[in-house]
Amino acid sequence: MDVELGWSEGLDPQGSGDRDVTESPTPAERVPADVRLLISLATYNEAGNLEELIAAIRRVAPTANILVIDDDSPDGTGEIAERLRRDDPRIEVLHRPGKQGLGTAVMAGMRHAIEGKYDYFLNLDADFSHPPRYIPQLVAGMERYDVMIGSRYVEGGGIAGDQFDWKRKLMSGGINWYARTTLGLTARDTSGSFRCYRVSKLAAIDFARIYSRGYSFMEEILFRCQQVGCRIGETPIVFENRRAGVSKINPKEALKALVIMGRIGLHRLLGRERSRASGASVRR
Numbered sequence: 001m002d003v004e005l006g007w008s009e010g011l012d013p014q015g016s017g018d019r020d021v022t023e024s025p026t027p028a029e030r031v032p033a034d035v036r037l038l039i040s041l042a043t044y045n046e047a048g049n050l051e052e053l054i055a056a057i058r059r060v061a062p063t064a065n066i067l068v069i070d071d072d073s074p075d076g077t078g079e080i081a082e083r084l085r086r087d088d089p090r091i092e093v094l095h096r097p098g099k100q101g102l103g104t105a106v107m108a109g110m111r112h113a114i115e116g117k118y119d120y121f122l123n124l125d126a127d128f129s130h131p132p133r134y135i136p137q138l139v140a141g142m143e144r145y146d147v148m149i150g151s152r153y154v155e156g157g158g159i160a161g162d163q164f165d166w167k168r169k170l171m172s173g174g175i176n177w178y179a180r181t182t183l184g185l186t187a188r189d190t191s192g193s194f195r196c197y198r199v200s201k202l203a204a205i206d207f208a209r210i211y212s213r214g215y216s217f218m219e220e221i222l223f224r225c226q227q228v229g230c231r232i233g234e235t236p237i238v239f240e241n242r243r244a245g246v247s248k249i250n251p252k253e254a255l256k257a258l259v260i261m262g263r264i265g266l267h268r269l270l271g272r273e274r275s276r277a278s279g280a281s282v283r284r
Contacts, residue, residue: 031061031139036119038199039066039135040109041126044099047075048244049127054084054091056132061139064122067112069094069105103217106193107207114203122196124150127242130194134237138196145233146201147225149187150194157189157236171254178258179219182265187232190219194237197225204228211264216257220264227273 031037039057043050054066068085070078070093078095085091094108106123113121120142124130134150141148151157153176159169172191179190205224212220225232267273 029060029133029136031064031136033063035063035139036117037061037064037139038109038113038116038118038121039064040106040113040121040123041066041068042102042105042109042123043068043070043073043077043081043126045073045075045077046126046244047073047077047080049242050077050080051084053126053128053132054088056128057135058088060132060135063090065090065092065116065118067092067094067109068126069096069108071096071099071105101213101217102193103210103212103214103220106217106221107210110197110199110202111207113197113199118199120196121199121202124194125242127244129240129242130192130237131240134194134235137235138194141233141235142196142198144231146198146230147222147232148196149189149232149234150192150237151187151189151234152192152237152239153188154234154236157238159239160241171251175219175254175257179222179261182261182268183219183223184268185219185222185226187222187234189234190222191215192239193218198230201225201228201230211260212257214256215253216260219257219261223264223273 039061041050041053046053050068057064057066066088068081068091070081072078072095078093081091081093085093092112094112096105096108109123110121120139122135122138124132124135130150138148138150152159152172176188176190179185180187183190202225205221205228210217210220210224222232264273
């Protein structure tokens with residue numbers, strides 16, 4: 001597996017915080033129209049973010065299809081998604097009966113991308129913590145890689161705002177270290193969900209073998225991508241405050257993630273998790 005650290009050529013990794021809202025992107029800051037891209041938004045109580053977020057995505061990815069996966073949000077997020085779908089034929093909405101976990105939502109999006117024979121599948125959080133201005137940067141990296149990670153933990157990346165307090169930073173850093181140690185991952189940011197995947201590589205993964213249903217899915221899917229020989233790159237992003245609503249992550253979810261990663265790591269040590277790719281290499 002190849003891992004590249006650094007930002008994509010010709011794009012500013014820092015961006016300007018509100019550029020995607022106040023100015024029209026240049027052609028170099030948009031996803032090319034010939035790219036078949038599916039963008040996934042897993043939502044639960046994101047009524048205060050969804051409409052503005054989709055508008056911001058449209059400015060940088062005007063021809064992408066957008067899949068909203070809503071877990072029966074009590075605040076009406078699903079109804080907002082349906083209204084937006086009626087006005088934009090490139091928006092699709094998957095309604096699920098109740099909160100089923102981030103991992104199952106992203107996996108549903110991946111399966112949808114495989115069935116639709118898209119080129120790339122891109123996932124980002126639905127609260128503006130992953131600014132849409134980085135989407136062209138991630139897609140540009142797919143010319144060389146099979147997975148591009150919007151990374152907080154490479155040079156040029158970082159965390160802005162005050163919602164990511166020292167406890168959450170410590171938890172995030174600890175989980176990333178644990179994932180690299182137990183799963184043999186080489187990426188710096190293993191827990192962030194702002195990523196772009198080559199769909200043909202996702203199709204090679206046996207999703208029936210995936211244990212994770214919640215936040216540990218982000219680490220496990222990187223492990224499964226590594227097993228099928230994906231070349232993985234990282235490009236810096238600045239993680240920002242959510243604009244509305246509250247964070248869904250909590251210590252209980254973090255503990256579940258550690259248990260699942262430990263289980264997979266043990267299977268790996270016992271030889272029960274073997275890579276299907278040969279000749280993998282790591283470059284920093």
